[in-house]
Amino acid sequence: MSTLTLSSVVAGCKEATALRVEVLKRSVPVQMVSKFRQQSGQKGVDFVPQPQLNDLFRVLQKSKSSSSTQSSPQADLVMIGDFWLNSAIQQQLIQPLDPKLWSQWSQLPPRWQNIVRRNSAGKFDSKGEIWAAPYRSGSTVIIYRVDKFKSLGWTPQDWSDLWRQELRHRISLPNQAREVIGLTLKKLGYSYNTADLSKVKNLESELRQLHQNVRLYDSNSYLKPLILGDTWLAVGWSTDISPEVQYQNGLAAVVPKSGTALWLDLWVKPAKVQASPPATLGDQWIDFCWSPQVAAQLSLLTGTTSPIILGMNPEELPQSLRENPLLFPQSSILEKSDFLQPLSQNSIKQYQQLWEKIRLGT
Missing domain, CATH: 3.40.190.10 (Periplasmic binding protein-like II)
Structure with missing residues (x-):
């Protein structure tokens, strides 16, 4: 460090x-x-x-x-x-x-x-x-216990996997309305930046179903229960899960195929x-x-993605970088992903009200 x-x-x-x-x-x-x-x-x-x-x-x-x-x-x-x-x-x-x-x-x-x-x-x-000048980027990802999913016979690939019945009370999600509602919107084919939630059919029922699989909502210390086996899957950030952390704790991570934040x-x-x-x-x-050499070094040392490397020939990048799907995501996934944009006060109110309704179970 x-x-x-x-x-x-x-x-x-x-x-x-x-x-x-x-x-x-x-x-x-x-x-x-x-x-x-x-x-x-x-x-x-x-x-x-x-x-x-x-x-x-x-x-x-x-x-x-x-x-x-x-x-x-x-x-x-x-x-x-x-x-x-x-x-x-x-x-x-x-x-x-x-x-x-x-x-x-x-x-x-x-x-x-x-x-x-x-x-x-x-x-x-x-x-x-x-x-502004772009410096580095990261994404919201799915992190999971390799041993638990080996016994299940499948591995998470997309947001829709979070709704599977065998994960009841086994996952953790960020304690953030934009992230949780956003990934649900993505599952339904919408953007993270959807302004009017009332126009999204089945959004509330989907969130209620997902809530049944949640063991805890945590944006900061979600890796510890995952490592201990209290949870089997967590939604977190690419910067938190280096190859070393994955290897040492029997974890794996994936950027959802339908796009992410x-x-x-x-x-x-x-x-x-x-x-x-x-x-x-x-x-x-x-x-x-x-500069290409510095951009590659930045990506490897900080566990983030310099946007310059996304336009480079993969063969020009270090093998450890181009073979890391979190640092060098597939272009098809990036195209489907969203940068979180500021919402209007009315939209923020919609997100917060729905979030509280789901969390309180009302």
């Missing part, structure tokens, strides 16, 4: 800061930082880790509200989750970026370019500006930072992250 810790990189740095980047803890391998410093010739590159993504969003808000007499250094780049991009644009916390400053931009698959192309209201717009970490530039052009050290860092 020391390879994923940045405290030693930041602590005691006496060089004048040429680039300050606020990041999620353990999201940027030290090897990448060292290589970038060497390549750029800049030692004063500080990566400041924050515990959670919502802490990073607050960094942006604080940056906007701070006075000209700043008591703390201002970030040149901040990492945020794609779910926050809409709000960051609406609240004018960030500024548009110039992809012409990035030599690797054209190598990003179109879908990963389009997700950061928005209008000034934060909505998707094919003619909009580029507001995707998340994406992004680089954004606070509104107060001097705008490009010319290319800044921050733009150089973004481009550096997309």
